[in-house]
Structures are given as C-alpha cells and as structure tokens.
Amino acid sequence: MKKQDKDFVQRRNDAMAAKAALLEKFKNRPSEDDPAVQARIAERKAIAEAREQRRKQREAERQAKRAEEARLKAEREAALEAERLAREEEERRLEQQRRAEELAKRAESLVDDAALKAKRDARYAARKARVRKIG
Template sequence: MIMYREKDIFERRNAANEAKKALLDRFKARPAEDDPAVLARKAERQAIIEAREKREAEREKLRQERLAREAVERAEREAAEEAARLAAEEAAQAEARAREAEENERIARVLADEAERKAKRDARYAARKARSGRH
C-alpha cells in the first residue's frame, strides 16, 4: 500500500529552485539572433507576412472593383427606373390631355347642338309671333 507523504517546505523550495534553473537554462540555450536557423525562420516569417499583405491588398482591390461595379449597376438601374417612371408619367399626361381634348370636343358639340336647337326654337318662336301678329 502506497502512503501519501506531504512534502515539507524545503522540498517545495528546492523543486521551485530547480524549475527556475531549468527555465533559465532553456533560455540560455536559445540560439542567438545572428544564428542562421533564427535568420532563416525570420526570413520565412517575413515572406509569409508579405504574402499575406499581398493577398489582402488583392482582396481589397477586388472588393473595391466589386463595389464600383455594383455602384455602376445600381446607377444604371436607377436611371432606367427613372426613365420608365418619366415615360409612364408622360404617357399618363398625354392620355389625360387626350381625354381632356375629347371632353372639350364633346362639350363643344353639345354646346353647338344646344345653340342650333335654340336658334331653331327662336326661329319657330319668331315665326309664330310673326303669324300671330299678322292675324
């Protein structure tokens, strides 16, 4: 049977010191800045960064082109809609003018017919007066 034994303060302190020493050794074992492997990794990272920036610039260029194309299409569509609306308004105005001219013509005919009937009626009335005045 395994017995659990609690570590005392000295063992904990020694373990902490050993961990610090291992960390320091690992830091000291790190290659210098002028080491070829470090320089190669640095160059590789720089190439990756430049490639990423190039891709982002290309994506931004494509996005700007797409936005410009959409703006042109939207402007063309709005212009076509405006032209269609103006044509519809013009057609409606022309139709209204035609209806108004037709209505005016009808009213003129009615007034002319009324005037003609009135003239005939007045002529009959005058003829009747003339006949009755002669008797």
C-alpha cells in the same frame, strides 16, 4: 514519495533546479545571427507579407463588389426614374387628350344648342309671321 512527504529543503532544491534548467535552456538558444534563426525570421516575414497581400486583395475585391453594386443600383434607379417619367408623360398626354375631347364635346354641344336655338327662333318667327298674316 508523495508530494506531501517532501520536506521544505527538497522542494526548494527542486524549484532551483527547474529555474536553472530554464536558464540553461535560455542561454543555449541560438543567437540572432544564426542562419536558422534568420531563416525563421525571413519565413515569418514572408508569411506576414503574404497575409497582408491577401488582406489587400480581399479589400480590393470588396471595394470592387461595392462599386459594382452601386453601379447596378444607380442603373436600376435610373431605369425606375425613366419609367416614372414615361408614365407621367403618358398620364399628361392622356389628360390632355381627355381635355381636348371634353372641349370638343362642349363645342359640339354649343353648336347643337345654337342649332336648336336657331330652329326654335325660326319656328317662333314663322309663328309670328302666320299670326301677322291672319290678323
């Protein structure tokens, strides 16, 4: 018999039978005090606790990894900062050395200029002395 061939009463009776079967199945389920139900509840609770423990373990591992990454980053930054400071110190030292060399060259130049002036003055004085002797 096709579904379309069923009359209303038969469909209603089928629906009522299905509802009655569901109700019977519900009534026949074990109560909360049944050891099998208690075992299932305990098993589910144990699974949930194990899942929570694994979640906490993963979170602790993530935090440890983050802390390690932060420590490594801080070490890298400290090393870079130390390198930068050393480079700046070396640049300052080289600049001071360059200035000292420049000052030494200026002083040498002044000494050379003074020596040249002294020679020039000596020649001038000698020329004056010759002119006075002759004249």
